Amino acid sequence: MRMSAYTPTELELEASKELPPADQLAGRFPIAHPAKRASDAEYERIMSTLAFGRDFTDYMAVADWNREVGWHNLRLEPFGPITLSPAAAVLHYGQEIFEGLKAYRHVDGSITSFRPRYNAARLNASARRLALPELDEEVFMSAVVDLVRADRRWVPAEQGTSLYLRPFMIATEAFLGVHSAGQVSFYLIASPSGSYFKGADKGVRIWVDKKYHRAGPGGTGMAKCGGNYAASLLPQNLAAEKGYAQVCFLDTTQTYLEELGGMNVFVVRKDGSVITPRLTGVILEGNTRSAICQILRDEGVGVKEQDIALTDLLADIDSGAVTEIFACGTAAVITPITGLGSDDFQVELPIGEQTERLASKLTDIQNGVVADPYGWTYKICD
Numbered sequence: 001m002r003m004s005a006y007t008p009t010e011l012e013l014e015a016s017k018e019l020p021p022a023d024q025l026a027g028r029f030p031i032a033h034p035a036k037r038a039s040d041a042e043y044e045r046i047m048s049t050l051a052f053g054r055d056f057t058d059y060m061a062v063a064d065w066n067r068e069v070g071w072h073n074l075r076l077e078p079f080g081p082i083t084l085s086p087a088a089a090v091l092h093y094g095q096e097i098f099e100g101l102k103a104y105r106h107v108d109g110s111i112t113s114f115r116p117r118y119n120a121a122r123l124n125a126s127a128r129r130l131a132l133p134e135l136d137e138e139v140f141m142s143a144v145v146d147l148v149r150a151d152r153r154w155v156p157a158e159q160g161t162s163l164y165l166r167p168f169m170i171a172t173e174a175f176l177g178v179h180s181a182g183q184v185s186f187y188l189i190a191s192p193s194g195s196y197f198k199g200a201d202k203g204v205r206i207w208v209d210k211k212y213h214r215a216g217p218g219g220t221g222m223a224k225c226g227g228n229y230a231a232s233l234l235p236q237n238l239a240a241e242k243g244y245a246q247v248c249f250l251d252t253t254q255t256y257l258e259e260l261g262g263m264n265v266f267v268v269r270k271d272g273s274v275i276t277p278r279l280t281g282v283i284l285e286g287n288t289r290s291a292i293c294q295i296l297r298d299e300g301v302g303v304k305e306q307d308i309a310l311t312d313l314l315a316d317i318d319s320g321a322v323t324e325i326f327a328c329g330t331a332a333v334i335t336p337i338t339g340l341g342s343d344d345f346q347v348e349l350p351i352g353e354q355t356e357r358l359a360s361k362l363t364d365i366q367n368g369v370v371a372d373p374y375g376w377t378y379k380i381c382d
Helices: 010-015 040-048 089-093 116-129 137-150 226-241 287-298 310-319 353-366
Strands: 059-066 070-078 096-098 101-105 111-114 162-171 183-193 204-209 246-250 257-260 264-269 274-276 303-306 322-329 333-342 345-348 377-381
Touching: 010 116, 010 287, 059 137, 070 137, 089 162, 096 116, 096 226, 101 137, 111 137, 116 137, 116 162, 116 287, 137 162, 137 183, 137 377, 204 226, 226 246, 257 264, 264 287, 274 287, 287 303, 287 322, 287 333, 287 353, 310 322, 310 345, 322 353, 333 353
Parallel strands: 204 246, 204 333, 274 303
Antiparallel strands: 059 070, 059 183, 096 162, 101 111, 101 162, 111 377, 162 183, 246 257, 264 274, 264 322, 322 333, 333 345
16 A cells, blocks of 8 residues: 655645735725625525525626736626626636635634635646636735625624635637637635535435546646536436435546545544545645644644555444544535445444544634634634
8 A cells, every 4th residue: 555654745835825914915806896785684584594605795806817918907896697708718628727715704703714825826736737827826815805805794603604715717718729718817706605515513425436537647636627526416416316415436446535526535543543545636635634634743643645445444444443434625624424335335434533523623723713823814804
């Protein structure tokens, strides 16, 4: 079994650089046109029945790029439809990328985000792979600051809620022909959101797919682009028909665990050690995954990034050597996996102590319940 010793990745090193205070970044995305605010009744309806990614705030941040000028025309516009040519490259060749991060309202009323520079750096890593222009990380953060400040009333305060932020970049040049676009737009939209999975605290059952793959070696697996997620939709639909909440994909040899459709996976052993699939260029380098690994290392818990063979995992579950499994990601945070199934096996797992402890520790940092010893929280406004 191949195993990789831990060293900080390029993405982690870039994300660790300190950002200027929000007041220094504010104002780069001025309001171009005032938005028509949702009525008080509509606002109350949305905020009292929060779902994930269903409703959206008053504004969106927008920036344009072309080869001659670079990034320009930074602004906040009312949230609404985007005008695109039917020949826009994104519609034909899938040249697009996106990110996901959250803004949290703390008990003192302040609003923060969690490791946002990680998302800014990963957006640029994805841009390089998809032949899109990089966006200066401070400009990315200015979009976050200006949009959240303009839409601050939409940041919910209840435990387990947040303002989900979705930055994305699309090729807008109108042409038919396979080459990288010379015109691109960046957007940032926001959605007041509740839990990603209904009843996630009770755990989810996962289908291990042995037929389909979300990505392969040399492809776009390490980039956060729509094609990877589109490839996961059919197997996810098939899994849902069988009563499973998500799909765990294997590598192209059908041997090793890779990741879920939108989350990384961790395995907890009886001796307390934790393992997670190593980064191979096919697996997305998750922000939450990185944070969990650092927390475990700082606690002195053995955390290893290594290949995890499905046959070994099933044998270890059967013998009791593996006691719990959980998935993690920005949207779902930490979600217990209480069952694994496929055509030839089905196993059940408890919600373990390590999973619950890590979920509590991470969300307490994100929500400002405890002090942040890592400097991960970034204050957007008081």
